[in-house]
Amino acid sequence: MSKVLMKGNEAIGEAAIRAGCLNYFAYPITPQSEVAEYLSKRMPEVGGVFLQGESEVAVGYMLFGASGCGERVFTTSSSPGISLMSEAISYIAGAQCPVVFVNIIRGGPGLGGILPSQGDYFQAVKGGGHGDYRMLVMAPASVQEAVEMVMEAFPLAEKYRNPVMILGDGLIGQMMEPVEFPEHLATKPSNKDAWATNGMSTRNSDKSNLVKSLYLDPKALNDHNLLLKSKYDRMRCEEVRYEAYNTEGDYGLLIVSYGTMSRVCRTAIDNLKAQGIEVGMIRPKTLFPFPEKEILDAASRESCGMVLSIEMSMGQMVEDVDRCVKGRRPVKWYGKCGGEVPTPEEIMDVVKEHL
Template sequence: MAKLLMKGAEAIGEAAIRAGCLAYFAYPITPQSEVAEYLAKRLPEVGGTFVQAESEVAASQMVYGAAGAGVRVFTSSSSPGVSLMAEAMSYMSGSELPAVFVNIVRAGPGLGGILPSQSDYNQATRGAGHGDYHFMILAPATVQELVDWMIKAFPLSEKYMNPVMIMGDGLIAQMMEPVDFDSVKAEDIIEVESWATTGAKGRKRNLINSLFLDPLKLEEFNHKLAAKYQRMAEEDVYYEKYLMDDEPALIAVAYGTTARIVKTAIDVLRAEGMKIGLFRPISLFPFPKVELREESAKDHVRGFSVVEMSNGQMLDDVKWATLERKPVGFFSRNGGIVPNPEETIDFLRKEYERTGA
């Protein structure tokens, strides 16, 4: 199919439909209200359901109810709204319901600003709500990737019976890039009758529930969740290695929008003869720990340089993954400012020199 030039936010909506998701519940919030605007028009055309909820609290609980009924469903929001969804996130993890959440991150804390940020990394990867749970977190860097991961997110959430979050930022939602909606194949939802509340016809009744009155049963369930997250770490870790085949001396680590800036910076520095590569985590949870740890053990790697739009949230994971075997440098812009290529080049050049590469 010919590529379409599409805004990220609208591509999210269309990709969901291509993925077979015909239910969307949301509350408007900048910078991703265009998802709701797009789907308010588009879903009725394909027999789908859109409800503008009274709050993100309600929107996310509508997702809970619809997911419980065994249909594909998603919601999208931005940071302050996602905080309000923390309750439903915890309940859905505890009830093992599949669904997709999209967080188009804006700068915080509080009302913060509407410009791009990566300051919700901890909230996303550690679970915004209460209890010992995780979402799978996927961080695309282009509008095409946003589409591809939206389409893949639904079957992934069903594979694990666990919500999946697509995490982007205001830039990726607002920019237009060419997209091909057929670049990955959509998969049908598999069997739901064994768990969904669709009316107990010819079967025993189904319950969607996260209440355990017996602590031993709850502990058993907590262990089940832990095993599930372990399985994610074994089977569904995603990342990109950019210019890492020629034994680079320095490895930059960045995800999402920031990784694009870093790529541009690396291209410039490579032309100056500096051997720098980029390791870009795509799944932020499960984090590509094993792969980064392997890199950290290589003799030719002298250091890691993390670039983020936060005060260093992924930075902690990189330090943990690499065991700080090599120095881990850090550069960030905050407040909604995307690091520009020039300052990123300066940072990486200094890092390259500092680590003696």
């Protein structure tokens, strides 16, 4: 399989098509607007549907409707746009509909700026909308990984009948890297006739399907939330993904970092190693479910004196890292959130300060 040089946003759009999704509804917002630009041309070429809504609020409910009919559907947006979709995301999770969301994060809060950030960690991992719901959240560190995660997201959304979010940042969307589209990740929707409102005659059934998130009886609502919780618990058992880097031997400090920031940390770790300083890293590939045991085990290594959460935010993931470490080691944070990406040299200096 040959590789092709593509901008991240365009590769994300192509990955969805290659995965078997032919429905894309969106509203433009920097720094991910190239996805919509690319798919406005590409979707008609493959017999798919491109539709720009009048707002992100409208897009959220277009996604809900299409998914409720059993169609594969996805959207891309950036931070404030995801905020506007959050009510619909809660409805989608409550109604158990599979939708894939891609958030190419920009700086915030408010309008913030259009440069890369990881400031939407709380929004993605802790819910974002109302009620007790969770999304399966994946965080790519390269354009190739973004392609693969997008392609994997559709069967995962259908497996759990739940929204899945790909959490990238402005760099992932704007950088160009060689990519390939693994053919084995092209799949077809599964088991939708069991629940989707796709017409009784279509599925030759005498049983009507109902997609809803409204439960006025308190016991029924409690039971429904327990059912949803059982799915999230299953995700915790089956879907944790992470990368351990330079953790085979002894190390004096453990870094936890994800996405683009983890690439900078990897370079810093390599440079420190050349100076005789050993540092390990756990890179969460899934932010929910979070690699809790893996971080605890790595932090508990006898040689490890502390844990450093490095993020392009004011310290959001550090709360989960601290929770995982359970007080066995000091946990510190380092990062920036104005659009600047800390350099390997900065990371090296911070590590040396704490050793």
